[in-house]
Amino acid sequence: MPAAAVSPSDSHSAAAPPPAFASRATSVGGSPVREILALTERPGVISFAGGLPAPELFDAEGLRAAYDTAFTVSARRALQYSTTEGVPELREAVARRATARGLATGADDVLVTSGSQQALTLLTSALVEPGDVVLVENPTYLAALQCFGMAGARVVAVPCDAEGLIPEALEELVARERPKLLYTIPTFQNPTGRTLPVARRAAVAQIAARRGLWLIEDDPYGDLRYEGAEVPWLAAHPGAEDRTALLGSFSKIMAPGLRLGWLRAPAALRRAAVIAKQAADLHTSTVDQLAAAHYLAAVDLEGHVATVRSAYRARRDALLAGLAGALPEGSEWNRPEGGMFVWARLPAAHDATVLLKAALAHDVAFVPGAPFYTGAPDPRTLRLSFTTHTPQEITQGLTRLERAGRP
Template sequence: MPASTVGLAPAPPPPLAARVRTTAPSAVREILAVTARPGMISFAGGLPAPELFDAEGLRAAYTTVLTRSARRALQYSTTEGAPELRAAVARRFDGRGLATTGDDVLITTGSQQGLGLIATALIEPGDTVLVENPTYLAALQGFALAGARVVPVPCDGEGILPDALEELVARERPKLLYTVPTFQNPTGRTLPSDRRAAVAAVAARLGLWLLEDDPYGDLRYEGCDIPWLAAHPGAEDRTALLGSFSKVMAPGVRLGWLRAPAALLRGAVLAKQAADLHTSTVDQLAAAEYLRTADLSAHIARVREAYRGRRDTLLSGLASALPAGSTWNRPEGGMFVWARLPQGHDATTLLRAATAAGVAFVPGAPFFAGSPDPRTLRLSFTTHTETEIAEGLRRLAAAGGAHAEAKREARPSPPTSDRPRTGYRRIPRSRPAAPT
């Protein structure tokens, strides 16, 4: 050892990249870690119901692939994905009126990877990205890691306000708008067709990339399908469309896809080559075999029927489970109900009482790109049975009562007075406002 270093403390390694140091962890993942204990009824995570997985059909598909073509299934593959799976995904788009070929599709390791690939291919540090407010939490993380400046677009109960979007695009000159227009996470709302057309027109007129995330579109319980944003005039050559098998097949296979114009798709392929070379070959071939031999539409119909009942059970019990004066929406599909507590309440404070009672949800504040609304919360209804949901609502009502009692006890006592105390008439509380 050189004499100059004798007795000196070792130098620390260089710091982590600023993009990692300054990006907040996922609030949902933090809550899921807390709520994983046995007996917890969790409305927090957007998890598919495991008892609804077609395990036998998937097992048969894997068995067939490994029996007939193990050498290919266990080998490296192309970055773009297995041709038969790309073609199967393209047929699903074609079946709903969006002309697509396998060459338009990149297979990804979950749609989450597709979001990251687009950020890598498009976003330079300092670029402006527009998002719905509130929006998908992992998208906020991904854009933060890319160094983007994230600006929220004003929204109402149906989603993006096109006039406000046009004003923002003209003023901020963003590169990209990220949107989950169908059964949005976290709000469950769906952007109407006329607004989708208006968004596409703004993007075409002012020059804007669109990133349309559609992981929930197959989970419709009422109403009619609405064409993708990518299908509207003006959006065809500027929209990257993400999708996933996680919600309708199984999240464990980690298969998603990206449909995009050729130039952007080439950029995403380059980004994926640097990220993981390609998505698991055996999983891709098993999924393609499953789509060839199983009736995915019939399976989705069974999932929809189960989730519809679970949604309705949650909605029917919220009036007694949440504090009087709370409001919530009625999503036509997806996995989430969005609620708002009355004035003076805080969802994070309520969550502490709820977890102590054995039930959990996600406070809405982390989903906001702009000023958060601390009274909001997201409740997922897909993971538990209707019986379990009813019990979770009972626990949530008990937690709300305990929370209200703690708030009353924490209030300072009113000043004493020599005047005789008069009686107070209890004014009945109104029922929650109609879902919005």
């Protein structure tokens, strides 16, 4: 007896839906900063929103020559798989730069990553289990909150003031919450631009050693200092040596499109990060690593960074000079010694998200501070980046912002 025919419509109606997404994929929201950047891509918008390096300052010719050299020396090697840890030339270059900044480092201490964001993801995979407590500054880097949220961590904010996290409050939280790690951006922090003083860094290192705590020190902005004295890395302080993972990046001093970062960590933690990276992408792009290594060998990077610093210093000063006229009377803001951001706070009864809507109508943008907070946000705060536009464009943007804030 022939089998009954099944029509396509019958087959479709009988199909079961696919299984649900993992809870972490639905519990962690997208980045409001990225969504604002999409709104600011239309021509004519002056944006203080993105933490983007100035593209006209990229050393395109030097980088093109470095890629040419990578292919000329050995195209076969440049286009081949590589080791997970990274090509030796680039690891050695990173180690030399770290040592020159006062932190003795060997090539074997370094893992090359696809941007420092990946380094944070690898460390989170290696250290954090669902329910673990992770301490952060408040406010803090938005993508770090996403990373810890995806891992199922319970994120707890450390009280901060104008100079950064407060060591006494940190000690109380560590004793009470028994966290797995502290994530911090102690130099020119994102989003606030503030820098943790030397004495507080030493106190944090001692608390970590005494209480048993991993430290993740994220330093994407440390090369961008415009005034003041250099501050030693947290990783260089006594007590932090065997428990600090230091994250660095070439995005701000070479080009973010390279997607090159690095991780310096104690051997056992670095090995765990290597295994996590093997599961993620095997290794970072070989040709990009070799080009970066050739670039660092052939170019005066410190001279290039000095040029970038000079341009950004002028842009920071232009922003600071115009804020009094651009923001509502009674607003407050800081004066960062480096980095890419100024942090501001509107007076009582104002909301930065409301101001942003008006600002976009006047073709100017910034980022409200609320998304950067853990727990209850301060709706009056906002982050302004000064690196992407010239001083003249910044002045024009502030004029637009002043008009947007008029009743």
